[in-house]
Amino acid sequence: MEGGLMSMPSVGALPLHGVRVLEMVDKAEMCGRYLADLGATVIKLEPPEGSPSRRMGPFHDGVSISFAVRNANKQGLTLDLADTTDRGRFEAMLDTVDLWIESTAPGSLASVGLSIAGLRARHPRLVVLSVTDFGQTGPYRDWVGSPWVHTAMSGCLSRSRIGDQYPLMPPAALPAEAAAVQASFAALVGLWNAMETGMGDHIDFSLLEATGQILDPAMGMAGTASAGADVGAAAATSARQRPVLDMYPVFECSDGFVRVVLLSPRQWRAMRSWLGDPEDLMDDALDAIFTRFKRVDEIRQHISLLFKGKSTAELVQEGQSRGVPCAPVLTLGEVIAAEHYVQRQAIARCEIFTGLDAKIPTGFVEFNGRRLGIRMRTPDVGEHNASLLAELTDGRATGAPVATTGAGGRRPLSGIRVLDLGVIVYGAEIGRLFADLGADVIKVENRAYPDGARVARGGMMNANFASGHRGKRSIGLNLRSDRGKALFTALVAESDLVLSNFKPGTLEALGLGYDTLAQVNPGIVMVTSSAMGSTGPWARWMGYGPLVRCASGLSSLWRYPEGPSAFADGSTVYPDHYAARVMAAAGLAALIARRRTGLGAHVEGAQAEAILVQLSELVALESLQPGAVSAKGNYSDEGAPWGVYPCAGSDEWCVITVRSDEEWARFCDVTGLADLGDEPALRTTAGRLRNRERIDARVGTWTSNLDPRAVQHLLQAAAIPAGAMARVTELEDDPHLSAREYLKKLRQPGFGPLTVQNAPFFSERMDPPRQVPAPEFGEHTREVLTEVLGLAPDEVQRLIEEGAAEEGTERR
Incomplete structure (x- = not known):
C-alpha cells in the first residue's frame, strides 16, 4: 500500500493467489475489487475510451472518486470488441483466466459474435458471472435498472421512513455495494464448484434480487432486533402499511446524539x-x-x-x-478521526488514483491477523496493456489449475462440514448460506445459553428462527465442561469451517481459540465476526446492527435532511445480512487457499468496517473536502429527474432515474413533457441539475395522476430506469420474481408454509437450495456424535446423562 501505513501479507500469502479474473463491468465493480483484495489477479477490461463508470461522481480534481475506490488492486486493459483483432485477443485472454465477470445486457454480446453460450462451448473450464439488473430470464429481463430502482422494486424502500413521511432512499451506494458483495460470493462458489468438477459454469446474477436479499430482507431471518416476529407477519396486517415504530431510539445530548438498543x-x-x-x-x-x-x-x-x-x-x-447497549451517532468526519479506527488501521491515507491521495477504508477483513486491503491504486485507462497482451503470446498466463473431475447438477458446497456457533441474525445467515449450497452445517448450541433468536418468542422454535437456520443440523454441547469442549475439538478435527460471532475473546476464554483449534486440525478455517473488531478501544462494546450503523457514520447519513434528529434507519435490519456475505466470501476464499497450501486460516471481520467499505467514496470525499458529506435525502447529483415521486393513491411512489441526455429526450417524449425537452438549457445533465427543482415539480405532477406500475411500465418500455415502490406483501405476486422463483415455501413442522428467499444466484450446473426444515434444539446430537465421531450409542447416552452433550425434550 502506498505510504507504508499498512503491513500487507505477501502476494503469495493472499487466499486467492493464482486465481485470475477478467472483469468487464461498469456496475457492481466492488465485486472484482473484493476478489482483488483477497488476492486474485483482476484484469479490468474497458473500451478504448474507458468505462462509463470513470465519469460518475463524486469528483475531486477531475477524478471520479467512486471509480477510484472500486477499482483499486486491479490491472487495466483496453480492447475494442467491435474490432476483429481485439476480439481475438479477448478470446485468447479467456484462455488465461478462471473467471469472467460481465455486465452487458442479456444477449447483447451476440451482436459482435461473442455469445456467452458460444464462448462457454469454446472455453468449457471458464466460470462466467453475468451481473445484470434483472437477470437473464423473466418478464423484466430486458428492462434497465439502477440501484435506486432495485431498492424500490425489491421492497426495501417501503420500509425506510419515519412515520408518515415520504420514503427515504438509503444513503450513498448502499444497495449497489451490498449486491456487489453477494456477487463476489457467487463468483467464489462458482470457482469452488469448477475446482471440484473440472467444468466451468454460467452464473445468472440479478442485482434486483441481491438488493432484496441483503439490504433489508423482506422475508427470512429478521432476528431478535425485531422481537422475533414471525416471518411473513406483515401479511397479517394491512397490505399497504409501512412500519412506523422506531425500535432503536436516538437521544440528543450536549454534543450530538446517542442511540440506545x-x-x-x-x-x-x-x-x-x-x-x-x-x-x-x-x-x-x-x-x-x-x-x-x-x-x-x-x-x-x-x-x-x-x-x-x-x-x-x-x-x-x-x-x-x-x-x-448504546453508541454515538457519528458523522463521517468524526469516524475518520476516531481513535478506534485509527488504531485498527481501518482507515488510512493512500494513493487511490494517479497523483490523488485520500483517506479511505482499507478493506473488508483480516486474514491471519493481517488486513487484506488496498495494495495498488486504481489503474489508468489501459495502463497494463503492454504486459497483459504480451502474456498472450509468451505462454506465461495459464490460469489457476482446476483440480478434480465430476459431473454437474450438484449442490456446490457438498462435502464441506461447518461447525456453526453463530447467533442472532448475522450468525444465522452466514451458516444458512453454506447450508443452502450443500454444506453439512452443524449448529452447536447449549441450553443454558440459547441463541436469542430461538427464545425471542418464549419457546425454542419460531418461524423467524426457522427461516434463518433451515437446512442445518443441531447438536447440544456444554462448552463450559471439559468433556463438552473435548467433543467440540473432536468435531473440529472432522470439519472444514468454524463460524462464530461471539464477543471478542469468548472462544479464547473457553480454550477454543483459533490457535488451539489449528493444533487439532491445521486445515481448519475459522471465520469470526464482531461488531467493532477484536482490537481497539471499542472492541468490547455490546454491538447490534443499529449501533454499528451509528458508529460507522451510516445513521448520520440515513436521515431526513429537514431535521437533524430525523434518523430513518430505525426499522431496518442492517448490516447483518450484508456482513454475512462479506464473511462467507472470505471464508470460502480461505478454503480455496487451503487447496493450494493445505493450511487453514483465521478470518476476522468487523461489521462496522464492512459498512465503512461501502461508504468508501464518501469517506474519501470527506477527507479531501472536509464538510462536503452530509445527509442528502432523496437528492442525487447523478442526474435529473432522479428521485422518488408520488403517484396516484395513498402512499404510492415510483423511482425514476434518468441517466443520460438520450434517456432525457425519450422521457420527455413518452411523458408528454415535450416543452421541457425543447428547452436547450435542459439538454445536458449539468443543465438539468441546475433546474432540478422545476423538473421535479413537473415530473411529480405527472406521476401523481398515475398508478406507480403504470409509470414503471411506460418508462421501461422506453428503456428508462423506473420502478414502483413495492410492499413486502406484493413480492409473491410480482410476475418477474415469480418466474424466477425468487421466493420459496419452507414447510417447518408446527407451522404453516413459511415464505423464504430462494437462491442467491442461478447457475447452469449447480442445483438450487433444498428447503429443509430448521432443527429443534439438539435434534441431531445423537446422530452427529455417532456418524461424525463414531461414538457408540451407549457412550452417547452417558455423555448426555453427564451433561456434556444435550438433546431436545421433543424429538421428531
Missing part, C-alpha cells in the same frame, strides 16, 4: 437502574419488549432527561459499562 430483560433492567429505578417504571411487565413498546413515550421521557446536558463520550462509556 434495549432488547433483553437484562438490558432493560440495567437501563432502569441507570435511571435511578423510578417508581413508575418498576413494573416487571416492562421486562417484555412489547410492553415497553406500548409505554415507549414514558420511557423515552426518562432517558431524555438523563441524557440532557451530558456528552456522547460520557454517556456511551457509562452505558456500556452498565450493560446498556
Whole structure:
C-alpha cells in the first residue's frame, strides 16, 4: 500500500493467489475489487475510451472518486470488441483466466459474435458471472435498472421512513455495494464448484434480487432486533402499511446524539437502574419488549432527561459499562478521526488514483491477523496493456489449475462440514448460506445459553428462527465442561469451517481459540465476526446492527435532511445480512487457499468496517473536502429527474432515474413533457441539475395522476430506469420474481408454509437450495456424535446423562 501505513501479507500469502479474473463491468465493480483484495489477479477490461463508470461522481480534481475506490488492486486493459483483432485477443485472454465477470445486457454480446453460450462451448473450464439488473430470464429481463430502482422494486424502500413521511432512499451506494458483495460470493462458489468438477459454469446474477436479499430482507431471518416476529407477519396486517415504530431510539445530548438498543430483560433492567429505578417504571411487565413498546413515550421521557446536558463520550462509556447497549451517532468526519479506527488501521491515507491521495477504508477483513486491503491504486485507462497482451503470446498466463473431475447438477458446497456457533441474525445467515449450497452445517448450541433468536418468542422454535437456520443440523454441547469442549475439538478435527460471532475473546476464554483449534486440525478455517473488531478501544462494546450503523457514520447519513434528529434507519435490519456475505466470501476464499497450501486460516471481520467499505467514496470525499458529506435525502447529483415521486393513491411512489441526455429526450417524449425537452438549457445533465427543482415539480405532477406500475411500465418500455415502490406483501405476486422463483415455501413442522428467499444466484450446473426444515434444539446430537465421531450409542447416552452433550425434550 502506498505510504507504508499498512503491513500487507505477501502476494503469495493472499487466499486467492493464482486465481485470475477478467472483469468487464461498469456496475457492481466492488465485486472484482473484493476478489482483488483477497488476492486474485483482476484484469479490468474497458473500451478504448474507458468505462462509463470513470465519469460518475463524486469528483475531486477531475477524478471520479467512486471509480477510484472500486477499482483499486486491479490491472487495466483496453480492447475494442467491435474490432476483429481485439476480439481475438479477448478470446485468447479467456484462455488465461478462471473467471469472467460481465455486465452487458442479456444477449447483447451476440451482436459482435461473442455469445456467452458460444464462448462457454469454446472455453468449457471458464466460470462466467453475468451481473445484470434483472437477470437473464423473466418478464423484466430486458428492462434497465439502477440501484435506486432495485431498492424500490425489491421492497426495501417501503420500509425506510419515519412515520408518515415520504420514503427515504438509503444513503450513498448502499444497495449497489451490498449486491456487489453477494456477487463476489457467487463468483467464489462458482470457482469452488469448477475446482471440484473440472467444468466451468454460467452464473445468472440479478442485482434486483441481491438488493432484496441483503439490504433489508423482506422475508427470512429478521432476528431478535425485531422481537422475533414471525416471518411473513406483515401479511397479517394491512397490505399497504409501512412500519412506523422506531425500535432503536436516538437521544440528543450536549454534543450530538446517542442511540440506545434495549432488547433483553437484562438490558432493560440495567437501563432502569441507570435511571435511578423510578417508581413508575418498576413494573416487571416492562421486562417484555412489547410492553415497553406500548409505554415507549414514558420511557423515552426518562432517558431524555438523563441524557440532557451530558456528552456522547460520557454517556456511551457509562452505558456500556452498565450493560446498556448504546453508541454515538457519528458523522463521517468524526469516524475518520476516531481513535478506534485509527488504531485498527481501518482507515488510512493512500494513493487511490494517479497523483490523488485520500483517506479511505482499507478493506473488508483480516486474514491471519493481517488486513487484506488496498495494495495498488486504481489503474489508468489501459495502463497494463503492454504486459497483459504480451502474456498472450509468451505462454506465461495459464490460469489457476482446476483440480478434480465430476459431473454437474450438484449442490456446490457438498462435502464441506461447518461447525456453526453463530447467533442472532448475522450468525444465522452466514451458516444458512453454506447450508443452502450443500454444506453439512452443524449448529452447536447449549441450553443454558440459547441463541436469542430461538427464545425471542418464549419457546425454542419460531418461524423467524426457522427461516434463518433451515437446512442445518443441531447438536447440544456444554462448552463450559471439559468433556463438552473435548467433543467440540473432536468435531473440529472432522470439519472444514468454524463460524462464530461471539464477543471478542469468548472462544479464547473457553480454550477454543483459533490457535488451539489449528493444533487439532491445521486445515481448519475459522471465520469470526464482531461488531467493532477484536482490537481497539471499542472492541468490547455490546454491538447490534443499529449501533454499528451509528458508529460507522451510516445513521448520520440515513436521515431526513429537514431535521437533524430525523434518523430513518430505525426499522431496518442492517448490516447483518450484508456482513454475512462479506464473511462467507472470505471464508470460502480461505478454503480455496487451503487447496493450494493445505493450511487453514483465521478470518476476522468487523461489521462496522464492512459498512465503512461501502461508504468508501464518501469517506474519501470527506477527507479531501472536509464538510462536503452530509445527509442528502432523496437528492442525487447523478442526474435529473432522479428521485422518488408520488403517484396516484395513498402512499404510492415510483423511482425514476434518468441517466443520460438520450434517456432525457425519450422521457420527455413518452411523458408528454415535450416543452421541457425543447428547452436547450435542459439538454445536458449539468443543465438539468441546475433546474432540478422545476423538473421535479413537473415530473411529480405527472406521476401523481398515475398508478406507480403504470409509470414503471411506460418508462421501461422506453428503456428508462423506473420502478414502483413495492410492499413486502406484493413480492409473491410480482410476475418477474415469480418466474424466477425468487421466493420459496419452507414447510417447518408446527407451522404453516413459511415464505423464504430462494437462491442467491442461478447457475447452469449447480442445483438450487433444498428447503429443509430448521432443527429443534439438539435434534441431531445423537446422530452427529455417532456418524461424525463414531461414538457408540451407549457412550452417547452417558455423555448426555453427564451433561456434556444435550438433546431436545421433543424429538421428531
